[in-house]
Amino acid sequence: MMLGFILADYWWFAIPGLILGLYAQAKLSSTYSKYIRIPTSNGLTGAQAAREILDQAGLVNMPVEEVGGHLTDHYDPLKKALFLSSENYHGNSLAAVGVAAHESGHALQHKAAYAPLHLRMAMVPITQFASYAWQGILLAGFFFNAFFYKFLGIAIAVFTVITLFQLITLPVEFDASRRAKQQLLRLGLVQANEAPGVSKVLNAAAMTYVAAMVTAVFQLLQLVMLSRNRD
Numbered sequence: 481m482m483l484g485f486i487l488a489d490y491w492w493f494a495i496p497g498l499i500l501g502l503y504a505q506a507k508l509s510s511t512y513s514k515y516i517r518i519p520t521s522n523g524l525t526g527a528q529a530a531r532e533i534l535d536q537a538g539l540v541n542m543p544v545e546e547v548g549g550h551l552t553d554h555y556d557p558l559k560k561a562l563f564l565s566s567e568n569y570h571g572n573s574l575a576a577v578g579v580a581a582h583e584s585g586h587a588l589q590h591k592a593a594y595a596p597l598h599l600r601m602a603m604v605p606i607t608q609f610a611s612y613a614w615q616g617i618l619l620a621g622f623f624f625n626a627f628f629y630k631f632l633g634i635a636i637a638v639f640t641v642i643t644l645f646q647l648i649t650l651p652v653e654f655d656a657s658r659r660a661k662q663q664l665l666r667l668g669l670v671q672a673n674e675a676p677g678v679s680k681v682l683n684a685a686a687m688t689y690v691a692a693m694v695t696a697v698f699q700l701l702q703l704v705m706l707s708r709n710r711d
């Protein structure tokens with residue numbers, strides 16, 4: 481997707497995001513694989529922990545479903561349902577319960593009409609459109625280099641939308657983790673001495689969103705530099 485970009489001037493703007501992205505991925509997989517092996521003291525599975533948090537918040541009708549794949553856990557605001565990957569659904573590890581509580585945190589945000597979540601949801605259609613447009617611009621730019629430079633203004637506008645989406649994702653993710661830790665402790669689903677382990681898993685996951693945001697900001701800067709150079 482970024483081929484045309486890599487060949488352009490200021491290609492080195494891609495390096496910080498790339499390094500941070502690789503670091504975040506490595507950190508997440510090592511942290512997750514460590515805490516997936518550490519069971520919670522009360523033996524609750526991710527699904528049970530999520531159920532408890534949702535029920536206590538009055539969301540008794542919200543389904544908690546199992547979904548295939550690795551770390552595919554998510555909250556679907558349109559279906560108003562929680563989806564947990566098999567290992568977190570059935571697992572009773574600190575990692576499983578932490579991830580399940582994080583996704584429950586998104587449901588709590590939705591119930592509380594947390595503004596950044598609503599802004600992010602509102603941005604989904606335009607961001608999807610921008611992503612398609614961006615891929616089209618890169619594809620066209622790869623074959624017709626002149627085209628890319630001619631439509632740099634449009635490219636910047638399109639990529640600004642994508643960057644703003646990455647930006648608004650950060651408070652949503654950090655807040656969901658904050659709510660997760662709060663509920664896990666308040667409801668006694670994990671003990672105080674287990675909280676640091678949960679935090680490490682959730683912080684490692686959050687780092688991947690920070691890396692995505694940094695990547696986007698640098699790509700946007702690259703586009704701006706290309707356009708300034710041309711003027």
Ligand SMILES: [Zn+2]
Pocket residue numbers: 582583586652653656
């Ligand atoms: Zn999340």
